[in-house]
Amino acid sequence: MDRDKSQAYWRANTALIRNLLIVWALVSLIFSILLVEPLNAIQLGRVPLGFWMAQQGSILTFVVLIFIYAVQMDRLDRKYGIRK
Template identity: 85%
Template sequence: MGKDKRQAYWRANTALIRNLLIVWALVSLVFSILLVEQLNALRIGGLPLGFWMAQQGSILTFVVLIFIYAIQMDKLDRKYGIRK
């Protein structure tokens, strides 16, 4: 793999990681901590949304982010010809 291709691959990889970390930070910090009082005004299944996000929503989001990362990295690997 040439240097330009490696740099493009690395840029795409770090951009994906950055974007997923932004989502992770929004869910875990903003929705689960900073906006918990405002979200508690809404209810899901009888529980306040802020509580639900802190307990269940964050965990579900993290699991989804792992799958998104794996799928997107597989696409990047194929695009740039990285063999496993």
């Protein structure tokens, strides 16, 4: 792989990681900690949403982000001709 293609690959890779980390931080820090009181006013079944986000929502979001990362990296690898 030439130098320009390599730089473009790593730029795309780090942008993907940055964006996924922003989503993770938003869900785990903002929704689960900082906004827990306002979210508790909303019920998810019989459980306050803020509590649910702190206990289950952030974990589920993290698992989904792992799958998104795997799929997107597979696409990037194919786009830039990276062999496994």
